[in-house]
Amino acid sequence: MIARMSRLLLPTLREAPSDADLPSHRLMLRAGLMRRVGDSAGIYALLPLGLRVKAKIEAIIREEMDGVGGQELVLPIVQPAELWQETGRWAVYGEEMWRLKDRHGRLYCLGPTHEEVVTDLMRHEIRSWRQLPLLVYQIQNKYRDERRPRFGLLRAREFIMKDAYSFHTDQQDLERCYRSVYGAYERIFRRCGLDCRAVLADSGAIGGSATHEFMAPADAGEAEIVFCGRCDYAVDVERGEALPRPRPVARRPMAHVATPGARSIADVAAFLGVRPEEIAKILFYQATYGDGRTGESVAALIPGDRELNEVKLQMATGALELRPATAEEVDVPLGYAGPVGLRGVRLFTDPEVAAGAGWVVGANEDGRHLRDAVAGRDFDPGTIIGLSTVRAGDACPGCGAPLAARRGIEVGQVFGLGTKYSTALKATFLDAQGREQPMIMGCYGIGVTRTMAAIIEQHHDVDGIVWPASVAPYHVALVPVGTGDEGRRAVAAAETLATELSGLGIEVLLDDRDERPGVKFKDADLLGIPLRVTLGRALAEGRVEVKRRAAQDAELVPLAEATRVTAAVFGN
RNA sequence: CGGGGUGUGGCCCAGCUUGGUUAGGGCGCCUGGUUCGGGACCAGGAGGACGGCGGUUCAAAUCCGCCCACCCCGACCA
Numbered sequence: 001m002i003a004r005m006s007r008l009l010l011p012t013l014r015e016a017p018s019d020a021d022l023p024s025h026r027l028m029l030r031a032g033l034m035r036r037v038g039d040s041a042g043i044y045a046l047l048p049l050g051l052r053v054k055a056k057i058e059a060i061i062r063e064e065m066d067g068v069g070g071q072e073l074v075l076p077i078v079q080p081a082e083l084w085q086e087t088g089r090w091a092v093y094g095e096e097m098w099r100l101k102d103r104h105g106r107l108y109c110l111g112p113t114h115e116e117v118v119t120d121l122m123r124h125e126i127r128s129w130r131q132l133p134l135l136v137y138q139i140q141n142k143y144r145d146e147r148r149p150r151f152g153l154l155r156a157r158e159f160i161m162k163d164a165y166s167f168h169t170d171q172q173d174l175e176r177c178y179r180s181v182y183g184a185y186e187r188i189f190r191r192c193g194l195d196c197r198a199v200l201a202d203s204g205a206i207g208g209s210a211t212h213e214f215m216a217p218a219d220a221g222e223a224e225i226v227f228c229g230r231c232d233y234a235v236d237v238e239r240g241e242a243l244p245r246p247r248p249v250a251r252r253p254m255a256h257v258a259t260p261g262a263r264s265i266a267d268v269a270a271f272l273g274v275r276p277e278e279i280a281k282i283l284f285y286q287a288t289y290g291d292g293r294t295g296e297s298v299a300a301l302i303p304g305d306r307e308l309n310e311v312k313l314q315m316a317t318g319a320l321e322l323r324p325a326t327a328e329e330v331d332v333p334l335g336y337a338g339p340v341g342l343r344g345v346r347l348f349t350d351p352e353v354a355a356g357a358g359w360v361v362g363a364n365e366d367g368r369h370l371r372d373a374v375a376g377r378d379f380d381p382g383t384i385i386g387l388s389t390v391r392a393g394d395a396c397p398g399c400g401a402p403l404a405a406r407r408g409i410e411v412g413q414v415f416g417l418g419t420k421y422s423t424a425l426k427a428t429f430l431d432a433q434g435r436e437q438p439m440i441m442g443c444y445g446i447g448v449t450r451t452m453a454a455i456i457e458q459h460h461d462v463d464g465i466v467w468p469a470s471v472a473p474y475h476v477a478l479v480p481v482g483t484g485d486e487g488r489r490a491v492a493a494a495e496t497l498a499t500e501l502s503g504l505g506i507e508v509l510l511d512d513r514d515e516r517p518g519v520k521f522k523d524a525d526l527l528g529i530p531l532r533v534t535l536g537r538a539l540a541e542g543r544v545e546v547k548r549r550a551a552q553d554a555e556l557v558p559l560a561e562a563t564r565v566t567a568a569v570f571g572n
Numbered sequence: 573c574g575g576g577g578u579g580u581g582g583c584c585c586a587g588c589u590u591g592g593u594u595a596g597g598g599c600g601c602c603u604g605g606u607u608c609g610g611g612a613c614c615a616g617g618a619g620g621a622c623g624g625c626g627g628u629u630c631a632a633a634u635c636c637g638c639c640c641a642c643c644c645c646g647a648c649c650a
Binding site: 523 | 585
């Protein structure tokens with residue numbers, strides 16, 4: 001396959017449009033992979049090169065999904081409102097759902113996801129346990145009228161997803177399928193050249209079985225994740241845990257100390273000459289519960305150098321809503337509050353504070369603190385539960401190695417749905433005993449266009465994209481340079497080489513444009529083609545220059561061997 | 573949705589504070605010439621009426637009001 005640049009719709013840009021900020025967004029525009037259409041946020045056209053990359057990612061996905069028994073189909077983008085009304089999501093989804101009406105006034109939406117449609121399909125087709133299990137998938141456009149589209153393809157309003165749905169007779173079979181799709185995802189992202197971690201995520205309102213998100217570490221990521229470099233522990237910070245830091249056990253009795261004017265952790269630490277992590281701070285909240293109870297005072301006791309994870313506190317309390325208490329709602333002096341002798345407050349204590357050591361805490365008297373306070377000896381710690389926000393350097397709860405923290409782009413998710421949709425849509429089958437049962441479902445998504453952007457986030461440098469070979473739009477860029485006879489020889493040699501390589505199944509981008517060498521080199525770098533072969537002045541000695549995009553240096557090889565050297569890079 | 577910012581040829585941007593010839597530069601584009609290994613140079617040329625509407629004024633890209641779009645932060649969301 002040979003593409004001639006002189007004829008390609010490949011509009012590279014020397015400067016990026018000013019509204020593009022992220023590397024992936026800028027580079028996709030500069031390298032001529034895509035363009036925004038009209039004045040619409042989050043609506044893009046993929047140009048020929050962008051489409052090629054998309055197709056490569058999709059091919060990898062298809063191979064791996066087929067490999068775990070997935071069957072490809074295509075579900076409609078336009079979906080009738082009735083189905084969504086049956087599951088209740090027509091009302092729940094809100095503004096984000098792109099709704100439309102046909103000429104008769106019937107309501108539809110542009111599918112943001114396809115659980116309803118696929119479940120509707122299966123309830124008509126599946127009667128018997130003998131027809132299960134089933135794993136189907138599609139690669140299809142999705143529509144979400146985002147409040148705030150941004151970051152180019154990372155959060156567009158129209159995007160491409162591979163979504164898969166599985167149907168099972170029982171939970172064990174769902175779990176088996178879940179694990180095999182999980183494995184396929186690991187292979188898919190690895191093959192795409194993406195550094196990716198599966199993190200245990202919150203199953204949210206849907207609840208039930210586990211869910212993993214596949215996160216690609218990148219600064220542009222929308223979520224913060226912590227993960228272990230040694231074992232496979234990886235979680236969203238919201239759910240992250242860490243081993244408590246070891247602290248010596250206090251032997252001295254608790255004692256009052258005067259700390260006039262010292263209210264903040266930093267003040268108290270400086271005043272007493274202790275480190276912030278020797279001080280325990282207490283934070284007050286007001287909780288509202290599902291049964292209508294409101295205004296309960298709760299407090300969290302954590303080390304002074306740590307951040308409270310409010311989500312954890314909320315889960316620990318079981319509250320529906322939690323808000324920081326105002327000064328009036330707390331009847332101890334602010335800045336001098338502590339757990340000793342505290343009344344009328346439900347206290348939650350972080351394990352690190354509960355673990356033996358003596359802590360500096362507020363004395364609940366103006367201008368005074370206590371030192372060497374020990375949980376269980378000097379105060380009732382209440383409920384002991386992890387409340388701190390995990391951070392880089394904390395000890396992994398799995399193996400004790402230091403944790404790393406990074407932002408991550410969610411490129412995929414696997415989810416054990418259970419019977420939420422099958423029950424709502426009455427998608428049932430008859431089991432071996434002749435009883436009617438709702439199908440047990442799983443769903444599995446990969447953001448295809450988002451994966452493309454994530455790959456660029458991880459693979460670029462100052463000169464442009466550095467595509468992994470598996471997803472590069474072309475394998476090799478042939479760059480003939482030179483003028484006059486030299487130039488003609490270069491072009492002729494490039495044509496011959498292109499034909500040879502193409503015959504071996506290597507995808508060739510031939511820069512046959514009448515441009516100066518500098519322009520060609522800059523464009524080749526920008527496009528990120530894995531290998532560049534320059535045919536220029538060295539041709540006089542029968543040699544060409546071979547350079548990997550990811551490498552600094554080029555190598556001169558005899559023209560006669562250029563095909564072999566190039567083919568070797570791609571394993572042909 | 574809250575806060576901030578921006579809107580001037582295809583792209584990047586100046587001009588606006590302090591209204592006043594024909595709205596300007598760079599890149600790109602067209603023509604000719606010279607060049608030719610890291611985004612060349614010279615000469616000539618095409619292309620915008622300044623996001624939209626309304627107002628103030630003798631006069632508005634520039635001042636005022638409303639609206640729209642896009643971008644950023646946050647909230648929200650899988």
